[in-house]
Structure formats: structure tokens, C-alpha cells
Amino acid sequence: MKASSGAASKKSAGDGNTPIIEMKLYVAGQTPKSLAALSNLNKICKEHLHGRYKLQVIDLVKKPQLAQTDQILAIPTLVRKLPVPIRKIIGDLSDLERVVLVLNFKENGGAK
Amino acid sequence: MATARVQNIDSSRRAPQLEKSRTGISGFDEITRGGLPKGRTSIVCGGPGCGKTMFAVECLVRGATQFGEPGVLMTFEEPAEEMAKNVASLGFDLKDLMARKKLVMDYVHIEPAEIQETGSYDLEGLFVRLQYAVDSVGAKRVVLDTPEAIFSGFSNQGLLRAELRRLFRWLRERGLTTIITAERGEGVLTRHGLEEYVSDCVILLDHRVSEQVSTRRLRIVKYRGSSHGADEYPFLIDEQGFSVLPSSSMRLNHPVSRDRISTGVKDLDEMLEGKGLYRGSTALVSGTAGSGKSSLSAHFANRTCTDGKKCLYIAFEESPAQVVRNMRSIGIDLEAHVKKGLLVLEAWRPTQSGLEMHLLQIHKLIERHKPAVVIIDPITNLMGGDEHEIHAMLMRLIDFLKAQQITAFFTALTSGAHKEIEMTDVGISSLIDTWLFVRDVELNGERNRCIYVLKSRGMAHSNQVREFVMTDEGIRLLPVYVGGGTVLTGSARLNQEAHEMAEALQRKQNIEERRRSMEQRRKAVEAQIAALRADLADEEARANGNVAEEEERERRMTQHALEMANRRKGTSIEKRRGRIAGER
Numbered sequence A: 001m002k003a004s005s006g007a008a009s010k011k012s013a014g015d016g017n018t019p020i021i022e023m024k025l026y027v028a029g030q031t032p033k034s035l036a037a038l039s040n041l042n043k044i045c046k047e048h049l050h051g052r053y054k055l056q057v058i059d060l061v062k063k064p065q066l067a068q069t070d071q072i073l074a075i076p077t078l079v080r081k082l083p084v085p086i087r088k089i090i091g092d093l094s095d096l097e098r099v100v101l102v103l104n105f106k107e108n109g110g111a112k
Numbered sequence B: 001m002a003t004a005r006v007q008n009i010d011s012s013r014r015a016p017q018l019e020k021s022r023t024g025i026s027g028f029d030e031i032t033r034g035g036l037p038k039g040r041t042s043i044v045c046g047g048p049g050c051g052k053t054m055f056a057v058e059c060l061v062r063g064a065t066q067f068g069e070p071g072v073l074m075t076f077e078e079p080a081e082e083m084a085k086n087v088a089s090l091g092f093d094l095k096d097l098m099a100r101k102k103l104v105m106d107y108v109h110i111e112p113a114e115i116q117e118t119g120s121y122d123l124e125g126l127f128v129r130l131q132y133a134v135d136s137v138g139a140k141r142v143v144l145d146t147p148e149a150i151f152s153g154f155s156n157q158g159l160l161r162a163e164l165r166r167l168f169r170w171l172r173e174r175g176l177t178t179i180i181t182a183e184r185g186e187g188v189l190t191r192h193g194l195e196e197y198v199s200d201c202v203i204l205l206d207h208r209v210s211e212q213v214s215t216r217r218l219r220i221v222k223y224r225g226s227s228h229g230a231d232e233y234p235f236l237i238d239e240q241g242f243s244v245l246p247s248s249s250m251r252l253n254h255p256v257s258r259d260r261i262s263t264g265v266k267d268l269d270e271m272l273e274g275k276g277l278y279r280g281s282t283a284l285v286s287g288t289a290g291s292g293k294s295s296l297s298a299h300f301a302n303r304t305c306t307d308g309k310k311c312l313y314i315a316f317e318e319s320p321a322q323v324v325r326n327m328r329s330i331g332i333d334l335e336a337h338v339k340k341g342l343l344v345l346e347a348w349r350p351t352q353s354g355l356e357m358h359l360l361q362i363h364k365l366i367e368r369h370k371p372a373v374v375i376i377d378p379i380t381n382l383m384g385g386d387e388h389e390i391h392a393m394l395m396r397l398i399d400f401l402k403a404q405q406i407t408a409f410f411t412a413l414t415s416g417a418h419k420e421i422e423m424t425d426v427g428i429s430s431l432i433d434t435w436l437f438v439r440d441v442e443l444n445g446e447r448n449r450c451i452y453v454l455k456s457r458g459m460a461h462s463n464q465v466r467e468f469v470m471t472d473e474g475i476r477l478l479p480v481y482v483g484g485g486t487v488l489t490g491s492a493r494l495n496q497e498a499h500e501m502a503e504a505l506q507r508k509q510n511i512e513e514r515r516r517s518m519e520q521r522r523k524a525v526e527a528q529i530a531a532l533r534a535d536l537a538d539e540e541a542r543a544n545g546n547v548a549e550e551e552e553r554e555r556r557m558t559q560h561a562l563e564m565a566n567r568r569k570g571t572s573i574e575k576r577r578g579r580i581a582g583e584r
Helices: A032-049 A096-103 B002-014 B052-066 B080-088 B094-099 B124-137 B147-152 B157-173 B266-271 B293-306 B320-328 B334-340 B355-369 B387-403 B418-424 B490-568 B573-583
Strands: A021-027 A053-059 A077-082 A087-090 B041-046 B071-075 B103-107 B115-117 B141-145 B177-183 B201-210 B213-223 B232-238 B241-244 B282-287 B311-315 B343-347 B373-377 B407-413 B434-443 B446-456 B466-471 B474-479 B481-483 B486-488
Touching: A021 A032, A032 A053, A032 A096, A077 A096, A087 A096, B041 B052, B041 B157, B052 B071, B052 B080, B052 B094, B052 B103, B052 B141, B052 B177, B052 B201, B052 B241, B071 B080, B071 B124, B080 B094, B080 B103, B094 B103, B103 B124, B124 B157, B147 B157, B147 B177, B213 B355, B232 B355, B241 B355, B266 B474, B282 B293, B282 B387, B293 B311, B293 B320, B293 B334, B293 B373, B293 B407, B293 B434, B293 B474, B311 B320, B311 B355, B320 B334, B320 B343, B334 B343, B343 B355, B355 B373, B355 B387, B387 B407, B446 B490
Parallel strands: A021 A053, A087 B115, B041 B177, B041 B201, B071 B103, B071 B141, B141 B177, B282 B407, B282 B434, B311 B343, B311 B373, B373 B407
Antiparallel strands: A021 A077, A077 A087, B201 B213, B213 B232, B232 B241, B434 B446, B446 B466, B466 B474, B481 B486
């Protein structure tokens, strides 16, 4: 897996009023579901987020101790750390539109 | 073929018992004959607040502290902090165990509001976490506290079931002794039917209230591959944790002792072969109110402590302070023994809790203090409920005491007419080794106490009825007077005593008199004999005199005849006699 253990993060300046989205994708080894999730996420980032994001991919097989901190149960799980509130999307992220919707969700009902 | 079959049978016979993991929970390992199935999953289910979590956590803590088996506690409903606080009241320090690497806690929290599901997923995260936790301390035991909570966090119930099944398999493959707690559902053991997947051991806890008294009970619904007690066992959760009360063992094989211990009342020991009770036996003192049962108990307690042994005294009628004060009035200082730690005086209201709870409390006290003697005063106060239940409870208690060689001394309050007194206790009489009976005797406007030994197994006890008198130096048992079909006690006895004394004096005088007259008679007879002897001697003398005279006369006559013959110069008498013979 190319983006294992939090090393890979993509970054872009972004414009002033749209906040950067910070995400963590939790996977457990190179299972079909994990690979599917990663490829779906990459697609979303490219098409919808236009560089306004940070992504960290965490393989729990290698770093199991990280599962507890983010309360990971289901695999794969995409955690949107920022902006608050925290959002979790579980599954292989195959419903692209829904994922985008959740990622752009704002507390005061912005993205709906 | 035939040999193979034989071998089969043989091997099945020799097959080792299912390996078990001791829980360390008092009583539980006895009823399961060794604990939970080792390396397998057990379910503990029950309603809210029934003690599921306590059971599981105690098993984990004891495993870590007593059996060298570190554990993982995975909670699904309570954060680790809260859990640690909750079980601290049972004396378990989870934080310390975690610091010493004997325990890992992981709180699995699912917030449905922040989770969205898109596409397929599994619960690998749970496995990863569990594996990590197990590896970090080398855990042998795992507790999953209500994993059913995840059903509310995810929409795909079918997937959850499959994943849980996979989890149980996973746990089993790793040989982890696991306890899963589950909430009891309507008409089923667990709300989501977990018992279908986990079928090695299912334990049901129950908390019910009857007549405003709450009782917790435990039942082993299922234990694959092992025999187990099938009853409902009462249990208790208190500051020492969980304790289950095993029912009585069916076998009567407790050790017996030939040692004797004094009852503390010298006269009573005398009635029991002069030696007192057998050590490890069960004594019961029945009697009506105020017949001196408590005083007897206090004597026994006093004696036990004086001999340097520990005594547990459970009072259901008086507070410890009251017992101490009252017994001082008959010259027994219990307080000194309490201060030395030899006497443990406990008192609580019999209505405070259910029958089993009393029993359990008694069990715990015995286990904590390890007394040589247990006194329960009065045991009848426990007998509010069903007779059968009481009998069973007493049997359990007595079995327990006998197994530990503890001498038991119970008192029983009886009421009603005299004839029925003995009848009411028949239910428990078979359990009692030595049964003393104190009863009132009303006579001449007085009420006095009598005591007798109704039975005493294994000794030639006295058959006497004694009067029971309390002096300021303790209890004395005096012989009573039996005459004309009634037993005399109190002043009647004193009267009788005086009367008998007078009679005795009279008898003594009579004897004296008779002896004197006899003496006189003897003297008279002797005098007579002397007189007769004198007579006899007289007569004899006289008779002797006559004979001599006769002889003299004869001699003289012969002399005379000779002289006559000589004078005639003729033949001598002899010649004459010879001539006469020749003429013939």
C-alpha cells in the first residue's frame, strides 16, 4: 500500500474561507475492501476536494495501537478530524456522492 | 472392530475432564467443579443490575492476581474510568493492575450519530484492538462487557451477527478464556440471541424481590462437557466481591472428631459424660422465652474464648452491646474477649434480608474469622418462611460447619404448650447432634427452669432432669426432686429438701435407737448365756462329784467284799466265782 502509516499526506494552500479537511483512513492490511476504499477516496479527493485536504492512511495491522484512539471498530473507516465535528464514514466508500456530502458537512447544516 | 470399540469405550472413560479455569469467586468454583471452561467462551446473562459485570470483572481480577493469568477487559457500555471507579467499591484496583501489566482495558465506544455507512465493511478493527490488547500483557482471560451494544451502532445486523460469530471463533482459536456479558431479553436468555453462538457455558443471574426482600440468584443454564450444580444458588455482592453460596453437599463424609469441648457449664458437661460436646458437632438448645438459652450460649462463648479459641456469636435479638451488658449480670465478661479479638459479636435484624442472604453472611463471617465455635442465637428467628426452605438452609449451614470442624451452638425459641414444644423442632432435630431442652415448670405459684438432654449422639448422656439456676457466678444445674409424678423445683424443692432433711434426721435417730435396743438385747442375751453356762458348770460339777462318789462306793464295796472273804478264810471271791462256773 502506498500510503501506509500516516506518512503520506497531500496538501494544498486552499482559499481563505473554505477550511482544509483533515482525514484519516483506517485500513487493516491490503484487503479488497481496503483497496477499494483507498481508490474511491483518491477519486473523491481528485474530483471534489481540489487539494483542500490532508489525508493520512493508517494500517492497523502495522499500528494496532492507533485503533483505540479514534475508536475504530469497522474497517475501513474514514475519519474526518477537521473541521469539527468528527465524522466517520465506514465501508468501502463506494457511494461517492454520499462521502462527499459527509466530508463537506458543517455543523450549522452547511453541506446539506 | 471389536478391539477398536473396546478401546473407544476405554478412552472415553479415561478422557480427561474438561479443563477449567478457576474464577476465584467464592462458591462458584465449587458449583462448577473447577470454574469456567478453559480457553472457551462463557456467557453471563441477566437483567439490568444483576451483577453480570461484577462477576466478569472479579473473574478477571482474580485471574490476574491469584492465578497468574493476565486479562483484557473490553467494555462496550462503560468508559474505563467509570468501570474502575465502580469496581473499586469491591476492593479491586484496576488502575494498579494496569500499571503492573496484568490488565488492559479498552473502551469500545460507538457513536451512531457520527457514523455513516457507505458500502461494505467488517469489524476487523475490533479484532485488531483485541489482538493488540491480548498481546500487550499476554492475556489468558478476556471479558467483553456487553458486546451486544454494537447492534445499536450499525445498521447491518446480519453482518454484525456474522462478525460476532467470527469473534467467538477467533477467541476460541486463541484459547482465551472469555466471559461475555449479555442483557437478558424478553423470554430469551440474551437480547440478540448470543447464546446460540456461544454454547459452552451459560450462566444466568437473577435479582428478584419477594416480600420486600431482595435475593440474587445464580443458575448455570448450560455447561457443555461438564457436570455442574443445577440449582439456583443465592449470591451476594459486597465489599469483598462476589460470593455464591453452594448448596449442601449430598455426601455425608465430613470428618468427625472425638475431641470434646466444654460447654462452659460444669454441671452440663457432667450430664454429657462429664466431658461436654464433641468438637465439630451441632448442638441445639430449645426453650421458651426467657428460659436461659442466651445465658447458656454466653457460657459456651466465654469458655471457648477462655481456652484461647475463636468464637463467632451471631445475635438476632439483641445488639452486641446489649448482649455484653446482660451477660455481665451473670458474671460473664464478654467484652474482654471481644477486645482480645477472640470473640466476634455480630448482630443484625433477621428481617434485614432473605434467608440465603443470612446464610451467605454467616458463611462470609466464618470464612473471614475462622472460628472454632459458631453460636447463633436464636436460629428460629431465621425461620419466617417456608419450612422446607428453612430445613434446606439449615442443612447447608450445618454441612458447611461440619466440613470445617466448627462446633455449632444454636438456640431455638419454642412456644406453645409443653407437649408441642418438642414437636415443632422435629424438622431440624435430625440435623442436630446434641439437643438440650430447657423448659419451664410452673408449680406452687413459681416458674422455674428445668433442663434435660433430649438426645446426644455418640455419648452416654444423663437422663436426668436438672433444675437450671442462674447465680451471679453463672449457671448451676441442680438435681431436682421427683416424687408423686411431679418434678419439684424452686421453693417446692427447698421444702422438699427440708422435709427430706428432717426425715433423714428422723431415720438417723431411729437407727440409733434401734442400735441401742439391740445392744441391750445383746447384753441381756449374753447375760442369759452366762447364767446358763454357770448352771451348766454347776450341774457338770455336781455330776462329776456323783460319779466319784459312786466309784468310791464301788471301790469300797469291793474292798469290803474282799475283807469279808478274807475274814471267812474261805475261798476268795474269784474261786467262788470259778466253782460256780464249773458246776454248770
